[in-house]
Structure formats: C-alpha cells, structure tokens
Amino acid sequence: MCKPDMAPVYPQASSYPHLADLIRSERAQVDRRIFWDEEVYKAEQQQIFARAWLFVAHESQIPDPGDFIRTTMGEDDVIVVRQRDRSVQAFLNACPHRGNRVCMVDAGKKARGFICNYHGWSFGIDGALRGTDGKVYDTDAHFEKAQINLTPVAQIESYRGWIFATFDPDAPPLTEFFGPFTFYLDAFLDNDEGGTEFIGGATRNLVDCNWKFPAENFVGDILHAFWTHQAGAAAILGGGVDLGPHYAERAFQASVFGHGIETNLDKVGNTRTLGYPELVQYVFDRYPAMVERLGETRARMVGAIGSCTIFPNLSFLPGQNTVRVWHPRGPHQIELVSWTVVNRAMPEHIKELYRKGVMMTFSPGGVFEMDDGENWEYATRTNRGFVTRHQPLHYALGLGTEAPEKGLPGHVCRGSLNDANQRQFYRRWSEFMRHDNWGDLQAAETAPPQHQEAAE
Amino acid sequence: MSALPAITEPFALEDRPAGADVQAEVERFYYREARLLDAERYQDWLDHCVDRDIHYWMPDMDTRRRDDPRGTYAHGEAAYFDDSYAELSTRVKRFAQPSAWADNPATRHLHLISNVEAYETGRSGLVAAFCAWMNVRNRNETDQDVLHGRREDVLRRSDSGLKLVRRRVFTVQNVLLTKNLNTFL
Numbered sequence: 077m078c079k080p081d082m083a084p085v086y087p088q089a090s091s092y093p094h095l096a097d098l099i100r101s102e103r104a105q106v107d108r109r110i111f112w113d114e115e116v117y118k119a120e121q122q123q124i125f126a127r128a129w130l131f132v133a134h135e136s137q138i139p140d141p142g143d144f145i146r147t148t149m150g151e152d153d154v155i156v157v158r159q160r161d162r163s164v165q166a167f168l169n170a171c172p173h174r175g176n177r178v179c180m181v182d183a184g185k186k187a188r189g190f191i192c193n194y195h196g197w198s199f200g201i202d203g204a205l206r207g208t209d210g211k212v213y214d215t216d217a218h219f220e221k222a223q224i225n226l227t228p229v230a231q232i233e234s235y236r237g238w239i240f241a242t243f244d245p246d247a248p249p250l251t252e253f254f255g256p257f258t259f260y261l262d263a264f265l266d267n268d269e270g271g272t273e274f275i276g277g278a279t280r281n282l283v284d285c286n287w288k289f290p291a292e293n294f295v296g297d298i299l300h301a302f303w304t305h306q307a308g309a310a311a312i313l314g315g316g317v318d319l320g321p322h323y324a325e326r327a328f329q330a331s332v333f334g335h336g337i338e339t340n341l342d343k344v345g346n347t348r349t350l351g352y353p354e355l356v357q358y359v360f361d362r363y364p365a366m367v368e369r370l371g372e373t374r375a376r377m378v379g380a381i382g383s384c385t386i387f388p389n390l391s392f393l394p395g396q397n398t399v400r401v402w403h404p405r406g407p408h409q410i411e412l413v414s415w416t417v418v419n420r421a422m423p424e425h426i427k428e429l430y431r432k433g434v435m436m437t438f439s440p441g442g443v444f445e446m447d448d449g450e451n452w453e454y455a456t457r458t459n460r461g462f463v464t465r466h467q468p469l470h471y472a473l474g475l476g477t478e479a480p481e482k483g484l485p486g487h488v489c490r491g492s493l494n495d496a497n498q499r500q501f502y503r504r505w506s507e508f509m510r511h512d513n514w515g516d517l518q519a520a521e522t523a524p525p526q527h528q529e530a531a532e
Numbered sequence: 533m534s535a536l537p538a539i540t541e542p543f544a545l546e547d548r549p550a551g552a553d554v555q556a557e558v559e560r561f562y563y564r565e566a567r568l569l570d571a572e573r574y575q576d577w578l579d580h581c582v583d584r585d586i587h588y589w590m591p592d593m594d595t596r597r598r599d600d601p602r603g604t605y606a607h608g609e610a611a612y613f614d615d616s617y618a619e620l621s622t623r624v625k626r627f628a629q630p631s632a633w634a635d636n637p638a639t640r641h642l643h644l645i646s647n648v649e650a651y652e653t654g655r656s657g658l659v660a661a662f663c664a665w666m667n668v669r670n671r672n673e674t675d676q677d678v679l680h681g682r683r684e685d686v687l688r689r690s691d692s693g694l695k696l697v698r699r700r701v702f703t704v705q706n707v708l709l710t711k712n713l714n715t716f717l
Contacts, residue, residue, distance in 0.1 A: 182594045182706070185602070201629050276609040279592045281708035307629035351622060411707060416610075432614060436622065441590075441612045441713035443626040447634045449711030450671075 077218070082172060086243050087126050089512045092119050099502045101521075104472035104495070107504050111286040112459035117407035123508045124388050125150025127244040131390040131401055132156045132166055132229075134415070135237040136273035138340050141372045142186040142201055146179050147413070148403050149241060152231065155179050155190065156239065157201045164234065166241045167203045167226035168524045169194075178226065183277075187528045190226070199226050213473070236265040237272055240262035246514055256485035256524050257332040260384070263374040264394055267366050270420035274399070276431050281440045285452035287389055287404040288505070290412070293448070294383045294391035295336040296497025299473070301381075304451060308443035312351040312436075319381060319492070320345070328479060329497045332486035333522050334387035334504025336497030339394070341373065345381030346395030349444070350433025358426050359395070373484070387504050392417065397430045398438040408456055414439065435505075471495045471502070486524055536697060538684070539587045540607045543686050543698060544651035544660035556558060558661045559649040561600070561687060561694045566643035569716055572635070574624040577716070583697035584690050588615045590701035606701070612713055620716075622678075627714075634714050641715055642668040647682075654698035657689045658697070667717055669710075677710035679703055680715065 098107035110116050130149045133156040137145050144157035146169060153169035155178075169179050171192040176201060178190040189206060191198040196209025203226035213219045229241040232252040235258070240250050251258060265272055283290075288478055293300065300319045301309075309317050319327065319340050326341040343363060344356050359379040368377035379395035392399040400414035416434040418427045437444045457467040474494030482488050489496035500522055507520040537543055550558070561581070568577045582588075590613040591605035607614075615623070626632055647664040667679045686698035701717045 163571060181596050181600070184597060184600055264637075276611075277592060277594065278704070279610050279612065279708070281710060283711045298536060303631075304633065307626045307632035310629050310631075311626035428608075431608075432619075434615060435611055439610075440708055440710065441623070443623060446626070446712045446714050447632065450634050453675075453711060 080223075082223045082225070084225075086230050086245055087122060089123055089127055089244075090119075092123065092509045093463070095119050096506040098509075099506035100468070101337040101499065101503050101506070103183070103468070104470070104475060104499060105468040108459045108465040108467065108469055110372065111288065111456050112407060112465050114407060117404070118511060121150050121405070125152075125243075125404065127247060127508070128243065128388055129231075129233075129240040129242045129250050130388075131238065131386065132232070132241045133164070133237060133239045134272070134274040134417070135164070136275075136420075137183070137233060138164065140186060142188060143184070144179070144187055144201070145290070146181065147401075148411075149229070150404060152243070153177060154241070155226070155384060156241075157187070159202060164232060164239055165201075165203065166229045166232050166438075167199075168229075170227070171197055172205075172224055173197050174228070177317070190202045203228055206283060207400075236262070238265060243403050246513075248514055248518060252518065253333065254335065254386075255332045256400075256528065257330075257335045257337075259485045260330060260337045261386075262416075263370055263377045264384075264392065266375075267370060267375075267378050268419040268421045273420045274415045274417055275427055276416055277438050278413050278415050279435075280411060282405070282409060283412055283449045283452060284409050285449070285456040286407055287402045287410045288353040288501075289455050290402045290410065290448070291385050291387075291389050291391060292498045292501050293387035293452070295331075295334075295501045296338040296383070296391070296492070296494065298338050298340070298381060298383065298492045300451070304447050305444050307447060308437065309320070309349065311443050312349055317381070318345075324491070327492040328482060328484070328488055328490060329474075329492055329494050330484055330486045330488045331497045331500035333518075333525050334501050334507075335385065336500055337382060337384040338376075338492040338494070338497060339377045339382035340380050340492055341376040342380045343376050344379040344395065346393055347379035350430070350437055352429045352433055355426065355429050355433065358422075368494075385501065387501065393438065396434065396438060398434045400438075427451055471499050480525070480527075485528060487522070534657060536585060536587075536658070536688075537653070538654070538702065539589050543653060543684055544649075544662065546651060547653040548654075550650035550652055550659060554659055555648070555650045557694060558659060558687065559648050562645045562648055562661075562663055564580060564643050565696075569643050572627065572638065572641065574627050574716070578620060578624055580692070581692070581696055582617065582620065583695040584617050585688075586615070586617050586620065587697075588613050588620060588699045588716075590614075590703070591607045593703060593706050595706050600699070612708075613716075620715075623716075624697050632714075634712055637672065639714060640670045642666075643715075643717075644668075647653050653686065659687045659689075659694065661685045661687060665717060667715060669715060679708075679717070680707065681705075681712065685717075 176194040205224040230245040232241040403411040477489040592610040645668040681703040684700040687694040688697040
C-alpha cells in the first residue's frame with residue numbers, strides 16, 4: 077500500500093555560470109538582461125530567494141502568542157506567527173491538501189490557528205494539522221495526521237528584533253550572513269536602549285520595475301538624489317540636496333557580502349528632509365548619548381544622509397526611518413512594502429512625527445518617493461528592446477577609491493557619490509548565480525577582506 | 533463658530549439629509565474641485581476649496597478578518613495622507629517645481645465624482661457630504677493607473693462659499709495598484 081511522504085522539500089541550488097557572467101566586474105559593467113529575462117528571474121528564485129536570509133517581520137509586529145503577519149519570501153506566501161513559548165515560526169501559507177491559501181488577511185492578533193476554506197483542514201499556530209472538517213478522515217484507518225504540517229521555513233532567526241528566515245537548511249547563521257556588516261546595522265538597530273519597533277503598519281503598492289533597481293538604489297546611489305529629488309527637496313527644505321563642507325573627508329560607502337551602506341556622517345541630513353525641526357533637534361540632543369553607545373563615526377550615521385540595503389531586497393533610510401522590502405513579482409514588477417521604524421524609547425510625539433514624516437517623504441504619495449518609481453519603471457522597460465538590452469550599463473563611478481585607512485569593516489570606499497556598493501551588490505548577485513554551496517558563497521570576493529578577518 | 537469634528541468621529545447625521553439647495557451647492561463644490569485637480573491647479577485648489585483648518589486623511593486599507601477588532605484601518609497608523617494645511621501646502625510646492633519629474637511631462641488626470649449625498653452635521657456652518665470617486669491618471673504613451681474609492685467630508689461655510697475642512701478618503705485597494713499618488717483624491 078502506498079503512503080504519502082509529507083516531509084518538507086527545500087529546493088536545491090544549482091550553478092548558472094552563464095548568468096553569473098552577465099556581471100562583468102572587470103569592466104564595471106552589468107548586462108541589462110538581468111533586468112528583463114524570464115530565465116534570469118527563474119534562476120533568481122532558486123539561487124537567491126530560496127537560499128538567502130530574507131526579512132520577514134519585526135518582533136514588535138507580533139508581540140503576543142498567536143499574533144501573526146503575512147508576507148512573502150520571494151514570491152512564496154508566508155505566515156509569520158508568535159508561538160506560545162514566545163519564539164517565532166514561519167510557514168508557507170498553503171494547505172498541504174490542495175495548496176489553497178490558509179490565511180487570507182494581512183495580519184491578526186491572538187489567532188488560535190489557520191483554517192483552509194476549501195476542505196476545512198485546520199492548523200495550529202505551530203503549523204501542525206489539528207483536524208479536518210467532518211468525519212471522513214476520522215474514520216479512515218490509514219489517515220495519519222501526525223506528519224501533516226504547514227511547511228515551515230528551514231531556519232528563522234532574529235537579530236535585534238528584526239526577524240529573518242531562509243528556505244535553505246544549509247544557510248549559515250544569520251550573523252554569518254551579515255558578517256561584520258552588523259557593525260553598521262547596529263548604528264540603526266541599537267542606537268538607544270530597547271532597540272527599535274515598527275509603528276503604524278505598512279503601506280504597499282506595485283511598481284512595474286525589476287526588484288534590483290530599487291535595491292541597488294538604496295545600496296549606494298545618493299547620486300540620484302541631486303537630480304531625481306530636486307523637487308521634493310525644494311518643497312521641504314526650500315533648496316536642493318546638500319552634502320555639506322565635510323563631504324570629502326567624511327562620506328564613505330561600505331559593503332560586506334553585497335549588503336551595503338552609503339553615508340555622509342552629517343548627523344541629521346536625512347532627518348532634516350522629513351520637514352520637522354523638532355526631529356532634527358531630537359537627533360542633536362541625543363548625539364552625546366549615541367557617541368557614548370556607538371562611538372563618533374556611527375553616532376554621526378544615525379540621522380545622516382545615507383541609505384542601506386541588506387542583500388537581496390531589504391532596504392532602509394537612516395534618519396528618515398523608512399524600512400522597505402522590494403518583493404519580486406516577476407521580472408518586471410515589485411510589490412513595495414514599507415514601514416516606519418522608531419526607537420522604542422522615543423517619546424510618543426517624536427514617534428508620531430516620524431510616522432508623518434515618512435508618509436510625507438517616502439510613501440506612494442511622498443514628495444521624494446513619487447519621483448523614484450518612474451525612473452525604475454523605465455530603466456526596466458527600455459530593455460524590452462532586443463538591441464537595447466544587449467548594451468552594457470556603466471557602473472564605473474569611483475573606481476580606485478578603496479579606503480582601508482579608514483579602519484572600518486568590509487569593502488570601504490571614499491565618498492558616498494560612488495558606484496562601489498552597487499558593484500559589490502551585483503558581484504554578490506553573480507556569486508549567488510555561480511555557487512551551489514555556502515562554503516563557496518561565504519569565501520567569495522564580496523566576503524570581508526582577508527586582513528580584517530585575521531584581525532578579529 | 534462651532535467646534536470641528538475629529539477626523540475619527542461620524543460627520544453626518546444620516547437621518548437629517550440636507551435640503552435640495554445645499555445638496556446642489558455640495559455637488560457644485562465637488563465638480564469644481566474635480567476640475568481644478570484635473571487641471572493640476574493645485575494652488576487654486578488650496579486657495580478656493582480648502583479651509584485652513586483642514587484635516588485630510590487617507591488611511592492604508594488592510595485586509596482583516598471581520599472579527600478583528602482593529603478593523604481595516606485605524607487613525608494613527610499607516611496612511612497616504614494625514615495632513616494639515618501646511619502639509620498639503622508642502623505637497624503642492626513639489627508639484628510647482630519644473631523638476632517634479634513624475635509630473636513632467638504632465639500627467640493627464642480625471643476625477644469622476646458620483647453618489648453625492650449632503651447631510652446636516654448638527655453644528656452650525658458645517659455640512660457633511662459623502663461621494664464616490666474614480667481617479668484616472670494617464671502618462672506618457674500607455675501608463676495608466678485607475679483608483680476608486682469613497683470620501684467622507686465636512687464642508688465649512690465661508691464668505692467665499694463652501695470649503696473642505698475634514699476629509700476621509702477610503703480606497704477600495706489594499707495593495708495600491710500604482711507606483712505613486714501624484715494627485716489629491
């Protein structure tokens with residue numbers, strides 16, 4: 077007699093050298109087909125989104141047992157739910173019977189479980205099958221309930237309240253996936269006692285662009301701000317974006333494993349663009365305490381003009397306090413989900429100003445974000461042209477600006493007006509296409525420079 | 533002058549429909565407002581249609597179970613607009629810039645207004661109004677975004693006619709099916 081095997085299946089990675097070669101690092105060029113071709117997109121789902129650690133939730137979104145939110149990892153629908161023991165688990169949002177979605181809502185509080193609307197299979201918040209509608213299964217002597225579960229992610233971990241998951245049982249621990257990039261992350265996730273929280277839920281919208289354009293924009297493209305965001309800056313600041321007199325000695329880009337941050341170390345440049353002087357004053361007032369906690373360099377990053385992407389598709393803006401995920405929806409579309417992040421210890425009226433400031437600047441109607449979408453849409457759409465997408469793209473700003481003398485972790489380059497982090501982002505993308513195992517992935521070129529590892 | 537309702541309060545006394553003259557006045561207000569917005573006359577819209585005490589709110593709409601006590605939206609949570617007059621003015625300043633690239637070349641706008649109902653509020657000088665809207669934005673060759681929703685408004689009488697002083701905008705969309713909101717709804 078046959079017997080179903082309901083054990084989870086985590087797809088294996090492969091190797092796509094011909095796709096990896098679409099990144100021409102030696103020429104600082106990127107082949108445009110990575111933004112258009114269905115073949116590339118399919119390989120990304122397997123090589124990147126089924127393997128990398130992906131952001132799924134902030135602890136503050138699901139404080140109590142049974143609290144859950146629904147999100148996606150790549151295109152896979154996932155429920156993230158707080159367990160009775162206060163740990164967090166995540167499951168594919170698909171019934172193992174006929175595959176129907178078991179959770180239809182964005183979020184909820186204190187759920188006891190999830191019931192499939194199709195045949196009434198019901199699952200506990202631990203993902204285990206609890207029961208079925210009617211008596212048919214109960215009287216079927218060969219039906220074994222015990223092995224049937226919502227498929228769990230392979231691993232789930234929290235870093236300072238930010239929860240990530242992966243579908244790869246072989247993925248290294250989350251902190252190894254970050255590597256020494258945690259030095260920079262901590263400037264935002266841990267600049268005050270109690271860490272961060274998300275407030276006010278998410279806004280979500282569709283943008284018809286390839287997911288890598290916004291990801292590379294946040295990993296290290298402050299250059300675009302001067303041109304793209306002239307109008308937004310004029311509306312809020314009454315003038316253009318200004319990197320100030322100390323740009324040359326202070327600004328830098330840093331990258332580890334494709335994660336990247338560009339920063340101007342100006343203390344408040346990003347916060348200023350939210351348009352509320354009270355917020356700028358708040359950041360200044362907290363500066364001495366942040367120096368104490370983080371040292372001067374990182375304290376200067378907290379509100380400064382800067383941006384960050386965690387490979388592959390989580391981004392945030394220091395000081396403006398918007399956090400977003402660029403969820404892929406086919407090669408030519410993303411679902412953009414964005415939240416407002418604040419420190420738990422902030423006074424309520426300061427949190428409220430951040431909520432309003434993010435809405436005014438970086439939401440679908442925001443005076444900055446409004447002008448981003450069309451650029452990314454047309455950067456994607458021009459590749460419809462067969463000849464067009466065979467032309468290389470130029471990623472060569474700031475060659476030869478490596479700055480090991482700064483003594484900061486990762487691949488560090490002088491100046492934030494630089495394509496350095498974008499080159500590293502695509503180098504990491506290429507490594508994910510080429511390597512079928514984490515040993516090679518973590519020893520590849522985007523890994524922190526050797527001398528730094530020796531020093532640790 | 534009577535106190536203004538909070539953005540979360542009911543606006544209309546639904547058992548007290550306004551008279552035919554007020555109903556006609558409200559309709560005229562909506563059609564003129566729509567025409568100004570379609571023509572991107574945002575400063576005129578502020579000057580002629582918007583009261584200085586405006587609270588203009590468009591919450592994000594969640595998908596939630598019917599028994600979820602939070603409901604599908606909540607004030608103080610994520611929103612597309614939650615603006616005072618000063619904040620609306622900031623947005624209008626962006627539109628006025630020649631480098632507002634998402635509006636240059638110009639977007640072609642259409643605001644369709646229907647299902648207009650005017651009600652008394654129980655407060656002197658204030659009229660409550662409901663309407664449904666459709667917003668079409670077309671750009672460049674084939675880019676088109678269509679949004680639908682409802683408004684719940686309070687209009688205040690002034691020397692120069694009715695002005696918008698409270699607005700709740702509810703879209704029927706959960707994930708907003710557009711790259712941006714370069715308009716007012």
